[in-house]
Amino acid sequence: MSNTTKRVFSFLLCLALFLSLSAAPATFTKPVRLRAASRPPARGQHGMVSSVSEIASQVGVDVLKRGGNAIDAAVAVGLALAVVWPSAGNLGGGGFMVIRLANGKATAIDYREMGPAAAHRNVYLDSKGEYIKESSTYGHKAAGVPGTVAGLSYALEKYGKLKWADVAEPSRKLAAEGFPVWHQLERSLKGASNGLSRYPETKRIFLRNGKPYEAGEIFKQPELAAVFARMIKEGPGEFYHGKTAQLIEAAMRRAANGGKPWMTVEDLKNYKPVEREPLRTTYRGHEIITMPPPSSGGVALIEMLNILERYDLKALGAGSSQEAHLKVEAMRRAFADRAEFLGDPDFVKVPVAGLTSRGYADKVAATIDPQRASTSEAVGHGDPAAYMSLKESEETTHFTVVDKDGNVVSNTYTLNDSYGNKITVEGAGFLLNNEMDDFAPQPGKPNFYGLIQGEANAVAARKRPLSSMTPTIVLKEGKLWFAVGSPGGPTIINTVLQVLINVIDHGMDIQRAIDWPRIHHQWMPDQITYEPYGLSPDVLNRLKEMGHKFVDRPRNMGDAEGIMIEDKTGVRLGGRDPRLDGHSVGY
Numbered sequence: 412m413s414n415t416t417k418r419v420f421s422f423l424l425c426l427a428l429f430l431s432l433s434a435a436p437a438t439f440t441k442p443v444r445l446r447a448a449s450r451p452p453a454r455g456q457h458g459m460v461s462s463v464s465e466i467a468s469q470v471g472v473d474v475l476k477r478g479g480n481a482i483d484a485a486v487a488v489g490l491a492l493a494v495v496w497p498s499a500g501n502l503g504g505g506g507f508m509v510i511r512l513a514n515g516k517a518t519a520i521d522y523r524e525m526g527p528a529a530a531h532r533n534v535y536l537d538s539k540g541e542y543i544k545e546s547s548t549y550g551h552k553a554a555g556v557p558g559t560v561a562g563l564s565y566a567l568e569k570y571g572k573l574k575w576a577d578v579a580e581p582s583r584k585l586a587a588e589g590f591p592v593w594h595q596l597e598r599s600l601k602g603a604s605n606g607l608s609r610y611p612e613t614k615r616i617f618l619r620n621g622k623p624y625e626a627g628e629i630f631k632q633p634e635l636a637a638v639f640a641r642m643i644k645e646g647p648g649e650f651y652h653g654k655t656a657q658l659i660e661a662a663m664r665r666a667a668n669g670g671k672p673w674m675t676v677e678d679l680k681n682y683k684p685v686e687r688e689p690l691r692t693t694y695r696g697h698e699i700i701t702m703p704p705p706s707s708g709g710v711a712l713i714e715m716l717n718i719l720e721r722y723d724l725k726a727l728g729a730g731s732s733q734e735a736h737l738k739v740e741a742m743r744r745a746f747a748d749r750a751e752f753l754g755d756p757d758f759v760k761v762p763v764a765g766l767t768s769r770g771y772a773d774k775v776a777a778t779i780d781p782q783r784a785s786t787s788e789a790v791g792h793g794d795p796a797a798y799m800s801l802k803e804s805e806e807t808t809h810f811t812v813v814d815k816d817g818n819v820v821s822n823t824y825t826l827n828d829s830y831g832n833k834i835t836v837e838g839a840g841f842l843l844n845n846e847m848d849d850f851a852p853q854p855g856k857p858n859f860y861g862l863i864q865g866e867a868n869a870v871a872a873r874k875r876p877l878s879s880m881t882p883t884i885v886l887k888e889g890k891l892w893f894a895v896g897s898p899g900g901p902t903i904i905n906t907v908l909q910v911l912i913n914v915i916d917h918g919m920d921i922q923r924a925i926d927w928p929r930i931h932h933q934w935m936p937d938q939i940t941y942e943p944y945g946l947s948p949d950v951l952n953r954l955k956e957m958g959h960k961f962v963d964r965p966r967n968m969g970d971a972e973g974i975m976i977e978d979k980t981g982v983r984l985g986g987r988d989p990r991l992d993g994h995s996v997g998y
């Protein structure tokens with residue numbers, strides 16, 4: 412290169428550098444699409460399934476490719492997770508499904524467990540009225556009547572296109588032939604080994620009698636495969652009145668309950684899922700469709716969105732101390748109301764219209780000091796009754812499915828605690844839930860999640876325990892925009908809230924919105940839970956100066972699995988939670 416060429420070259424280089432630097436501030440004056448560091452979402456032209464397990468997501472996509480719709484695929488995923496993710500995927504538990512069909516109809520299926528006939532208000536209390544340790548968390552008496560098989564088969568029958576046998580067969584095969592244990596499953600099984608070792612059948616199946624599975628080893632479940640085979644041959648009702656029901660009753664005879672089984676075939680025969688009208692609201696003009704009671708999730712979510720809508724969260728900035736403060740104050744108030752008012756609507760009057768009205772949110776928001784933390788002791792619940800006539804508009808698992816036509820399913824289901832009550836039904840190979848602990852076993856005292864709950868959620872026969880599960884769907888201009896949900900006990904509601912705010916207020920895509928660190932406050936105990944590296948020291952200190960208290964150790968919360976529709980292309984974007992290494996599979 413000649414000297415002249417070198418000089419021209421370096422002049423051009425300097426000019427380019429100068430122009431790029433001087434142009435830089437101008438880019439901030441125009442609206443720019445911010446792209447924070449995060450994986451891109453998974454992409455699918457036609458359909459997408461997001462769940463905690465790659466195997467289960469693939470089962471769902473295979474069903475979509477075979478011509479099934481989102482409901483067929485969701486049922487197949489739910490059954491597959493019962494095989495490959497036994498900590499929360501289940502036949503022995505229950506959950507909630509929110510569906511929106513491409514024609515605009517939306518519905519909610521409640522397949523929550525129910526208290527058996529033997530349940531009553533004081534069943535977990537001793538003669539002095541004190542809670543009997545672990546009575547609602549471990550062992551036979553912790554189990555409610557399972558709703559999963561009834562709920563999934565109801566959804567399939569009413570809204571699916573395929574037959575039960577078509578969607579159940581992949582799970583039978585997975586259980587019979589086995590599947591390779593993956594890293595998170597190995598960790599989960601080993602992490603739960605103390606609890607799982609309490610019961611010989613559970614230890615035999617899930618811990619291989621004390622020699623836990625390593626990643627890559629094949630895990631076969633022949634007893635579970637036989638349950639699927641019977642349900643395929645005789646129909647899903649087999650679970651409730653066939654040999655499987657008898658095996659459940661036989662297992663229950665081992666529960667100390669004055670010689671009577673804690674749960675009977677009669678309880679199982681009486682179980683019915685309930686189709687309910689979903690809750691709806693708008694947040695900054697976008698329609699939100701979510702789960703009504705007996706989940707508290709939708710009511711609390713809407714109360715918090717109504718409170719937060721009055722603040723310019725976008726201007727405050729994602730991750731700012733001011734945004735965190737306002738979110739926490741909204742959480743504190745919604746959880747105080749949850750504790751007082753929420754329960755099974757078939758048993759108690761839940762003031763849903765009041766709690767979800769904007770007038771009530773005005774009144775509640777007026778008690779928030781933008782600069783100072785409230786104390787939970789002083790906050791207490793509100794009085795939604797006056798707004799009733801205002802007609803305004805640790806472990807669980809969630810999966811979301813969107814099909815080629817735009818039908819969407821947002822489903823959260825659970826055994827409650829990881830691996831439920833740790834009891835495996837002998838001869839049937841599946842675990843039972845400990846959902847009875849989601850009742851208030853001793854109203855006014857904290858449960859497993861530290862949640863305080865009132866008489867509205869007291870134990871009763873044939874009643875459904877209050878839940879926090881919040882499967883949710885969001886529309887933009889009347890069309891599906893995104894859908895999401897999460898496990899995490901009470902943190903579920905706040906996880907879903909924060910994903911919604913991240914997308915709607917801060918403009919994040921579904922993957923970034925899910926990746927973003929979360930905070931949680933549930934009124935009592937009066938403390939903020941946060942995630943490792945989730946709050947910078949400056950933000951943490953500023954919040955402490957405002958009067959907020961924090962847990963000693965941060966921890967991860969939730970496992971949100973979502974799907975978003977890309978604006979211009981209609982491509983299905985899968986957002987999978989890195990916290991449990993979720994998988995979105997599209998096609």
Ligand code: GLY
Binds near residue numbers: 849877
């Ligand atoms: N078992 C957790 C919930 O239903 O909220």
